[in-house]
Amino acid sequence: MVPMLRVPPNAAKRAVNLLRTVQFGHPPSCPCHSNPGHHHTPTMIASRNRKYGTPLDPASHKEYAFEMAASSIRYGPGATMEVGMDFANMGARKVAVVTDSTIDRLFAMKQVRESLDREGIQFEVFNEVKIEPKDSSIKKAIAWTKGHEFDAFLAVGGGSTIDTAKLMNLYSAYPEADFLDFVNAPIGKGLPIDKPLRPLIAVPTTAGTGSETTGTAIFDLEEKKAKTGVAHRNLKPTLGICDPLNTRSMPAAVKAASGLDVLCHSLESWTAIPYNERTPRPKNPMLRPSYQGANPISDIFSLNALKTTVKYLPRAVKDPEDNKAQSEMLLAATLAGVGFGNAGVHLCHGMSYPISGQNPGYHHSGYEVSTPIIPHGVSVAVTAPAVFKFTASSNPDRHLEAAEAFGVDISNVKKESAGEVLSEALKEFLAKLGDQPAGLKELGFNRSHIDALVEGTLPQKRVLMLAPGLGDNGITERENEREQLSRLFEESLEH
Structure with missing residues (x-):
């Protein structure tokens, strides 16, 4: 039985009086709250726009808002072993696993293979990612995806691997696009990515790029002898699995x-x-x-x-x-x-x-x-x-x-x-x-x-x-x- 709370005599009356004092003696500063009949009139809006600029007129006005976008992050030793369940939860049938030839032989990929096999997830491995990738190696990786029908991607490696996987995902969703269509202007056209991509899980094996959280992919454009890349929120991984066990092999x-x-x-x-x-x-x-x-x-x-x-x-x-x-x-x-x-x-x-x-x-x-x-x-x-x-x-x-x-x-x-x-x-x-x-x-x-x-x-x-x-x-x-x-x-x- 829950004990009844004893209320001192006249307490309720004092509380009501206090609320009335707050409400009528110190009304809220926002006119919309203190006066139900008050609304933001066209005159008020015009005044606000003169002071701060109209939201749809960017020509001479500074930015007034910012957005936060980041991948979901899972952090913990051994978390790599959950990746098979993640893809099963997504309903993925065939996964493109992206890595490099060195990581392919190490602990992280052993964990990945065991996890995917345990959940019955079909997968193919692309292990030809290059460190500090060039556009030629990126294009080779993109071409590899065209021989398969993948419905999800998994990147296991450092920033070079994760960035390569992002671009494989991007251009498999836009098979008719020219390579420079999404590359940052003025080198490329810098077109926005206007549709969602396939799920991508990133498993970093280095502690550096943070690429598991971002919508950025960087590479060397050999013809220009300069780095460039693609940047858009839709490029970011669906999930980053940050497992400290995977970084212990770093020289x-x-x-x-x-x-x-x-x-x-x-x-x-x-x-x-x-x-x-x-x-x-x-x-x-x-x-x-x-x-x-x-x-x-x-x-x-x-x-x-x-x-x-x-x-x-x-x-x-x-x-x-x-x-x-x-x-x-x-x-x-x-x-x-x-x-x-x-x-x-x-x-x-x-x-x-x-x-x-x-x-x-x-x-x-x-x-x-x-x-x-x-x-x-x-x-x-x-x-x-x-x-x-x-x-x-x-x-x-x-x-x-x-x-x-x-x-x-x-x-x-x-x-x-x-x-x-x-x-x-x-x-x-x-x-x-x-x-x-x-x-x-x-x-x-x-x-x-x-x-x-x-x-x-x-x-x-x-x-x-x-x-x-x-x-x-x-x-x-x-x-x-x-x-x-x-x-x-x-x-x-x-x-």
């Missing part, structure tokens, strides 16, 4: 390079221009870009990922048995993916694309490939000290907070010194991490390469538009961008 060099990608993802999205400073406002919400600028939700993910990376990346690289550090780095990569997948990245990534694409012949130690390679995380981090020194004047407080994440005491640092302080913190972090090039010269570049590197960066409008301070106050914006980028590349020749 130290891969852990370091992948972790540096996390570092720059978080730093760039944290310092990107605010979403409501981006122009133009889209005519249709379908045209709102994935990379929107820093916003209150992405900030939470980005700053958390930055702090986690600073704390755990050196441990993960140093000790392959430090399972706590490995697990935290996988989680940081995913958190950073949610952050930059919505806020975007800027100069480090924009400048990294020609660095990778115009590699003079550098081969990073620890990578088991026969051709020259500058790992993506290395190409991104090598310009970071110069980049954040340059962007700091746009928002000194954010750059100081980032420096604090590296352990810098900022209590007496002046705002005008924010860039220098963060730059020095980055240099020290890279040096202590070990085996990292201390500038572009160690990658084989010199001053004679700068013009070509600048020209390879300028088409990366999708990310350059989010770079604080780029293109401001010049003879023309384009010429000023060239001068600024030239200086940044020159400052990055050696730390």
Whole structure:
């Protein structure tokens, strides 16, 4: 029996009087709530539009909204064994499993095969993904899908594998499309993906790209000698399965390079221009870009990922048995993916694309490939000290907070010194991490390469538009961008 609550005498009367006092003495501030007869009149709407701009008139108005989109994420050691049940729950009959020749022999793929077989899921394996994929390897993978009738995709590997699987999924849904139709403008047409794709589950085996959460796929366009890609929310995986057991086989060099990608993802999205400073406002919400600028939700993910990376990346690289550090780095990569997948990245990534694409012949130690390679995380981090020194004047407080994440005491640092302080913190972090090039010269570049590197960066409008301070106050914006980028590349020749 539930005991009856005894109400003191006159309590109900006092409560009613209190409510009346609140209601009539302090009415709600919104006129629609305080006055049921009040509505937003055309005059009010016109006044609002004069102040904030009309939602459907983007010509001269800044953005006023942001969207958050990310894959569903499952995190936990052993979670890979659930993937067969996931596809059974989806009603999938035949799955395209995408991986590379190395991962195909490792623990993650063993778990995948066992799980799919246990649930009776029919599958075919494509294991020819290339590290830092080129358009030729992407097209080969797309062609492979045309010989099968797949109703779902599974990517098992690093960012190269997940990005390849995204594009296999995309172009199998648009079999008549030209390859450049969806590629980011101005290199491609940048058409929106206007229909849902087949389910894609991503199982990352590196702790870096965060590709399991984003609608972005990056590759080298060989003809242009530059990286580009496709970016749209509909490209993101249906589910990312983040299993720390799958990252334990990473060599130290891969852990370091992948972790540096996390570092720059978080730093760039944290310092990107605010979403409501981006122009133009889209005519249709379908045209709102994935990379929107820093916003209150992405900030939470980005700053958390930055702090986690600073704390755990050196441990993960140093000790392959430090399972706590490995697990935290996988989680940081995913958190950073949610952050930059919505806020975007800027100069480090924009400048990294020609660095990778115009590699003079550098081969990073620890990578088991026969051709020259500058790992993506290395190409991104090598310009970071110069980049954040340059962007700091746009928002000194954010750059100081980032420096604090590296352990810098900022209590007496002046705002005008924010860039220098963060730059020095980055240099020290890279040096202590070990085996990292201390500038572009160690990658084989010199001053004679700068013009070509600048020209390879300028088409990366999708990310350059989010770079604080780029293109401001010049003879023309384009010429000023060239001068600024030239200086940044020159400052990055050696730390």
